[in-house]
Amino acid sequence: MYGSDYYVDRDKEAALADAEQFAKAVLDRYSPGSVLELGCGTGTLLYPYRDRDIDVHGVDLSETARDTSALSDSEFEIHDLTQPYSPNQVYDIVLCVEVLEHIPEESAETIVESICTSGNVAIVTAAPPGQGGTHHVNEQPHEYWIEKFEQYDMEHKQQKSIRIGNELELSELTWVEKNIFVFES
Known part of the structure; x- marks a missing residue:
């Protein structure tokens, strides 16, 4: 979806600062021993967890x-998330940030099931209709995603979602603050 220029030309310092802030908001509420990110890109969101000796694993198609990630080969897996994904373990937290709107609607059920069966807490974002963005093929109202996750007995934690969103002041992914959902089984 993104060419090599996207990964090379990004403001890495801003991305790392955003990742640290995101992780802090999560770690203020949870104490995970393991974190999985589906659609991890270069894995930047996972770095703060790894720096705290939390087991991390990233999955991406690219x-x-x-090749530009600081994650080790054992921490990074290539997989097409329009296809079912089943990790070797159940993770304490599953992240899926800035991914759902890139998954065609006919594969939405597949990725939601992959998220829900991979961990007990899911922290995801999803662009609503009209947000726009590169290769956004499935912008849906927030209720659409909430209903999909609830089909897998994942409860939407609205107050946690709002509080995490309110704490974030990201410099790169500014829309994440409004589009974040926390689900727990």
């Missing part, structure tokens, strides 16, 4: 992202 070999270019893997």
